[in-house]
Amino acid sequence: MMDDADFRLLAHLFRDPFASYRELGQELALSGPAARNRLERLAESGVLRGFQVLPSAEVMGRTHVMWEYPEPRERPESSKVLTIEDVAWAVEWHDNSWTVHAFVRRPRERPPATLDALMGAPGRAAHPLAETDPGVADPDAVLSPLDWRLIAALATEPRATAVRLAQESGLSPKSVRARRAALVERGRLQVIPRVAYAASRGVILFDLLVMLSRPADEPSIRRMIPTGVLLRANRSPPSGFFFCRADSVHAISDLERRVAGLPGVSRVVSRFPKSREYAGDRIRAWVDAKNEEWAQARRPRPVPPATQG
Numbered sequence: 001m002m003d004d005a006d007f008r009l010l011a012h013l014f015r016d017p018f019a020s021y022r023e024l025g026q027e028l029a030l031s032g033p034a035a036r037n038r039l040e041r042l043a044e045s046g047v048l049r050g051f052q053v054l055p056s057a058e059v060m061g062r063t064h065v066m067w068e069y070p071e072p073r074e075r076p077e078s079s080k081v082l083t084i085e086d087v088a089w090a091v092e093w094h095d096n097s098w099t100v101h102a103f104v105r106r107p108r109e110r111p112p113a114t115l116d117a118l119m120g121a122p123g124r125a126a127h128p129l130a131e132t133d134p135g136v137a138d139p140d141a142v143l144s145p146l147d148w149r150l151i152a153a154l155a156t157e158p159r160a161t162a163v164r165l166a167q168e169s170g171l172s173p174k175s176v177r178a179r180r181a182a183l184v185e186r187g188r189l190q191v192i193p194r195v196a197y198a199a200s201r202g203v204i205l206f207d208l209l210v211m212l213s214r215p216a217d218e219p220s221i222r223r224m225i226p227t228g229v230l231l232r233a234n235r236s237p238p239s240g241f242f243f244c245r246a247d248s249v250h251a252i253s254d255l256e257r258r259v260a261g262l263p264g265v266s267r268v269v270s271r272f273p274k275s276r277e278y279a280g281d282r283i284r285a286w287v288d289a290k291n292e293e294w295a296q297a298r299r300p301r302p303v304p305p306a307t308q309g
Contacts, residue, residue: 004203010195014231017159050194052158053287058141081115087102088101094198148294149171197273208271209242212238224262244270
């Protein structure tokens, strides 16, 4: 059975996926080994299924778009959806609807024909999801080759120690800690606990989407639900996406009503994921391609042979 302490451990991992077992335990007055044992039990029960390293679409020269399928043509396997071009992850909800997220090279309203053939027409046109104001150039969207080497090391071992990541990336442990923190703080990298909500017993795990009438800063959005975890704050469209828990459906309804009454909130929707799967191999290939781009840029260009005069 999952209890409040288990949820708080998962919440801590969403906020800081690199926290040590000792740091995870401190918040709950647990020892490091006790925190580790709890996480191991969550893994054994199928609730915690590892971690996904996800660079932002912007740093890969792409745009994050989303398609909603309230009534898909058929009930496909996640593995089939993830094979479709540019799909980064897909969510099947408890009501059998789907949300498909793609990182595309150019913004597009229509999904690929292969996705249409599988799911039917989406319930609404795609819209780009952006953490910054649309149309504003973002100099932070270009990462250095050292950043990409670190991201590649993290993709292999998301919760590896700074010393281990330093060995894999060729950086110093100090540089690893500083760069890793900066990437996360700037919204350029997420390391996401892969939580199977439906596998939880004893508590209800759910997502809460809070739509806003105007953009708000991330701390303001986070304060709307202090007991939840803000997974993503978008400037366009203005919204916040939370990981939450409740003991009953009644408690979820109470939370929805309270948040809906806050200033600036236009809509609140609770959703229950049946599955959330990532195209891990494709995401890793995008990371490897960025490292190869930098490697090619560093290679000396061949000097053309001198022509005979």
